[in-house]
Amino acid sequence: MPDSLLFGTEVVLNGLMAGVLYALVALGFVLIYKASGIFNYAQGVMALFAAMTLYGIMVGQVPFSHLINAIFGTHIHHFGWEIPAILAIIVTVVVMVAFAWLVQQYIFRHLVGQEPIILFMATIGLAYFLEGVADLMWGSEIKALDVGLPQGGSFWIEENTQWLGMGNENFYGFFLDQLDLIATVIAAVLVIALVAFSQYTKQGRAMRAVADDHQAALSVGINLNFIWVLVWSVAGFVALVAGIVWGSKSGVQFSLSLIALKALPVLMLGGFTSIPGAIVGGLIIGVGEKLFEFALGPALGGATENWFAYVLALVFLVFRPQGLFGEKIIERV
Amino acid sequence: MKKTLSTLALGVAMAAGPAMADLVFPSLSYRTGPYAAGGIPFADGYADYFTLLNERDGGIGGVMTRLVECETGYNTEKGVECYESTKGEGALVYQPLSTGITYQLIPKVTADDIPMHTMGYGRTSAANGDVFSHVFNYPGNYWNGASGVVNYLLEANNGDINGKKISLVYHNSAYGKEPIRTLEELAKKHGFELSLLPVDHPGQEQKSQWLQIRRDRPDYVVMWGWGVMNQVAIQEAANIRFNMENFIGVWWSGAEHDVLSAGDKANGYKAVTFHNVGRDFPVFEDIQKYVVDTGKAAGAGDQIGNVLYNRGMYAAMLAAEAVKTAQEIHGTADITPAMMRDGMEALEITEEKMAGLGMPNFGPSFTVTCENHGGPGLVGVTQWDASSKTWSLISDFKPTDTEVIGALIAEDSGAFAAENNIESNCK
Numbered sequence: 001m002p003d004s005l006l007f008g009t010e011v012v013l014n015g016l017m018a019g020v021l022y023a024l025v026a027l028g029f030v031l032i033y034k035a036s037g038i039f040n041y042a043q044g045v046m047a048l049f050a051a052m053t054l055y056g057i058m059v060g061q062v063p064f065s066h067l068i069n070a071i072f073g074t075h076i077h078h079f080g081w082e083i084p085a086i087l088a089i090i091v092t093v094v095v096m097v098a099f100a101w102l103v104q105q106y107i108f109r110h111l112v113g114q115e116p117i118i119l120f121m122a123t124i125g126l127a128y129f130l131e132g133v134a135d136l137m138w139g140s141e142i143k144a145l146d147v148g149l150p151q152g153g154s155f156w157i158e159e160n161t162q163w164l165g166m167g168n169e170n171f172y173g174f175f176l177d178q179l180d181l182i183a184t185v186i187a188a189v190l191v192i193a194l195v196a197f198s199q200y201t202k203q204g205r206a207m208r209a210v211a212d213d214h215q216a217a218l219s220v221g222i223n224l225n226f227i228w229v230l231v232w233s234v235a236g237f238v239a240l241v242a243g244i245v246w247g248s249k250s251g252v253q254f255s256l257s258l259i260a261l262k263a264l265p266v267l268m269l270g271g272f273t274s275i276p277g278a279i280v281g282g283l284i285i286g287v288g289e290k291l292f293e294f295a296l297g298p299a300l301g302g303a304t305e306n307w308f309a310y311v312l313a314l315v316f317l318v319f320r321p322q323g324l325f326g327e328k329i330i331e332r333v
Numbered sequence: 334m335k336k337t338l339s340t341l342a343l344g345v346a347m348a349a350g351p352a353m354a355d356l357v358f359p360s361l362s363y364r365t366g367p368y369a370a371g372g373i374p375f376a377d378g379y380a381d382y383f384t385l386l387n388e389r390d391g392g393i394g395g396v397m398t399r400l401v402e403c404e405t406g407y408n409t410e411k412g413v414e415c416y417e418s419t420k421g422e423g424a425l426v427y428q429p430l431s432t433g434i435t436y437q438l439i440p441k442v443t444a445d446d447i448p449m450h451t452m453g454y455g456r457t458s459a460a461n462g463d464v465f466s467h468v469f470n471y472p473g474n475y476w477n478g479a480s481g482v483v484n485y486l487l488e489a490n491n492g493d494i495n496g497k498k499i500s501l502v503y504h505n506s507a508y509g510k511e512p513i514r515t516l517e518e519l520a521k522k523h524g525f526e527l528s529l530l531p532v533d534h535p536g537q538e539q540k541s542q543w544l545q546i547r548r549d550r551p552d553y554v555v556m557w558g559w560g561v562m563n564q565v566a567i568q569e570a571a572n573i574r575f576n577m578e579n580f581i582g583v584w585w586s587g588a589e590h591d592v593l594s595a596g597d598k599a600n601g602y603k604a605v606t607f608h609n610v611g612r613d614f615p616v617f618e619d620i621q622k623y624v625v626d627t628g629k630a631a632g633a634g635d636q637i638g639n640v641l642y643n644r645g646m647y648a649a650m651l652a653a654e655a656v657k658t659a660q661e662i663h664g665t666a667d668i669t670p671a672m673m674r675d676g677m678e679a680l681e682i683t684e685e686k687m688a689g690l691g692m693p694n695f696g697p698s699f700t701v702t703c704e705n706h707g708g709p710g711l712v713g714v715t716q717w718d719a720s721s722k723t724w725s726l727i728s729d730f731k732p733t734d735t736e737v738i739g740a741l742i743a744e745d746s747g748a749f750a751a752e753n754n755i756e757s758n759c760k
Contacts, residue, residue: 007548014540021538066633073628131365140369142564142590152572152598175547177540177572246537249568251594255367255535255561262538293541303505303531305541 003170010174011294012287017180019286020187025263026278028238033272035211035231038119042127044260049134051243051252053095055143058088063137085147096236104229143252150178183245265313271326288312355399359419361412361429367535368407368560370590378645380631381624388623393656394666409433425673426450426652432508443467448674452648453584458745460707466758469677471708472699473607478583479512480733481605481712482555483519495524503557505531512557518737536562543569556582563591571598588640592717600719605712608647608696610724612638616691655680678703697730703759
């Protein structure tokens with residue numbers, strides 16, 4: 001096989017994996033938008049907050065220790081114990097549920113019926129507030145998150161794909177990061193679980209009813225507040241998953257909140273209201289940007305991925321404003 | 334009448350300007366945002382050294398120091414706002430810790446007659462003091478860093494890197510692009526093949542770049558990164574099993590937090606430096622005793638000895654020594670920013686002086702002159718030991734290629750002088 005075909009295939013495979021990682025972030029946006037019409041600008045910061053909380057719980061860090069020490073002149077930083085990752089994840093989920101309740105109770109309950117732009121602005125405020133709280137609570141240093149996910153290229157895949165090169169000395173077998181492979185499995189399980197939840201559980205059906213029509217859902221006795229707390233909780237859980245995967249790659253640090261920028265073109269392409277759309281959008285963006293960089297990046301000076309993802313999404317927007325899987329926008333006069 | 338007198342008193346107070354009771358050092362820090370992990374230890378080191386001088390020595394020359402911290406978030410616009418809002422406090426010297434902010438401040442500090450020190454960053458050609466009267470970048474600049482990397486590779490290959498493939502992975506910004514011209518010149522001189530791999534801000538996703546490195550199999554990878562880009566690059570290098578011994582970064586890609594995330598796989602990674610690492614220096618005992626133990630540390634006191642803490646502390650020490658020089662030159666303890674500039678231009682750092690400050694062999698000896706604001710550009714190499722989680726200096730501070738760098742500085746600063754009608758500062 002020629003070099004370009006082999007390497008192109010490797011780029012496509014890695015693009016698919018990257019797309020899954022983008023989709024993990026986009027899923028959180030979709031869940032909240034679908035159920036409440038809110039474009040949650042804070043989704044990236046939620047991933048950061050969840051990952052920081054998980055790390056803090058795992059290593060037994062005292063929350064707000066810098067603040068406590070500054071006020072009381074103490075020198076406490078750690079409880080002196082460590083918690084296994086799985087238990088810490090459960091505790092973090094509880095924290096994210098509490099966060100969802102607080103958000104609903106103190107922000108969005110008071111904004112019911114407001115214009116979408118007002119709700120969007122509220123999420124901007126929430127993002128900056130949450131970032132500040134995360135800083136105060138857990139500190140700004142980079143945290144090396146290790147929940148036991150394997151990292152590095154898979155030897156097995158490399159060795160078992162080397163024959164495709166048919167003696168080509170430049171080909172060493174396909175490179176696929178084990179963490180990306182695990183993330184793909186996690187994303188698949190997450191999507192199946194979310195679809196099953198929304199299709200086959202009472203609460204899931206209530207969520208879908210609220211998403212379709214708030215007033216009608218209210219009229220049949222669905223508790224809107226509860227459903228919105230539930231939706232924010234699920235989005236918080238998705239943020240935790242995204243935070244774990246991205247945090248394992250680079251350490252948990254404040255730039256993690258910027259992964260939301262990677263989700264935007266995915267949403268533009270896949271649609272804001274479709275869970276499968278987030279996945280397919282992620283895959284298209286992932287493959288598209290990687291292939292473009294591989295084929296034309298060197299001629300254009302490189303670093304094309306960030307802007308090309310948006311160009312790709314814009315092209316789709318021109319032909320299909322609601323995204324690939326979004327609900328068609330119908331304005332009745 | 335009472336109101337008139339009050340207004341008059343306020344007017345007199347404002348006209349009198351800032352009180353000269355303190356030596357004011359603005360700290361344009363970034364403790365928040367995506368680059369906070371690097372900004373915090375530097376800011377802590379910078380602050381703690383001035384606190385040490387106040388607590389241990391009663392200030393500098395009998396005048397207390399005062400730190401005015403302003404959060405930039407590593408954002409150029411915020412950095413300029415910080416400059417404008419703090420310069421009226423009697424700021425003696427600015428150290429913006431950002432190449433973007435530095436470029437914006439160059440004309441401002443020159444017009445306002447306030448010196449700026451950009452140690453190991455900023456506009457490299459500012460080393461030409463004849464053109465950049467108020468900007469100093471001693472003891473080393475980016476091009477020294479690039480040359481230091483190449484010199485190290487020359488040493489590792491018995492002086493011959495002809496035909497070697499070297500990839501530069503760089504932050505796609507003004508900062509990251511700084512070494513390209515120098516490396517291109519050095520590639521011509523030494524015959525190595527240079528390939529450029531830009532990484533967009535913030536650098537969280539670098540799969541394409543590292544797949545290309547895996548395909549190209551360069552002999553060495555050089556990194557010019559900052560923030561999360563560093564951690565991701567080192568992790569990706571480990572993922573493709575690139576030999577860490579052949580991976581070397583600039584000094585902004587060589588701190589503890591850059592390598593810790595990758596764990597044991599980061600072992601052997603190297604970075605160039607213009608100052609020493611670790612906490613085995615007497616000055617840190619004093620900082621512990623007078624600053625940390627008394628609860629006056631800027632942070633939690635747990636950063637002492639870390640690479641970027643040391644750098645912040647070193648920057649503060651150089652500023653303090655320039656103050657002493659200025660006080661000697663002008664015969665007054667209450668110096669102005671203009672006097673501070675004179676002190677910086679006449680600064681002499683010797684090993685004897687460093688040892689006296691509790692920092693033996695912490696950095697190179699050098700002398701600043703009117704023509705040379707960049708110092709000697711001596712560069713050392715550090716290496717990460719993942720088992721002990723420490724950086725170690727594995728070479729002496731050695732000279733860089735002044736022939737190549739000098740010509741580039743002359744060319745760039747000459748163009749700047751022509752564009753801005755700048756006359757010689759050193760006539």
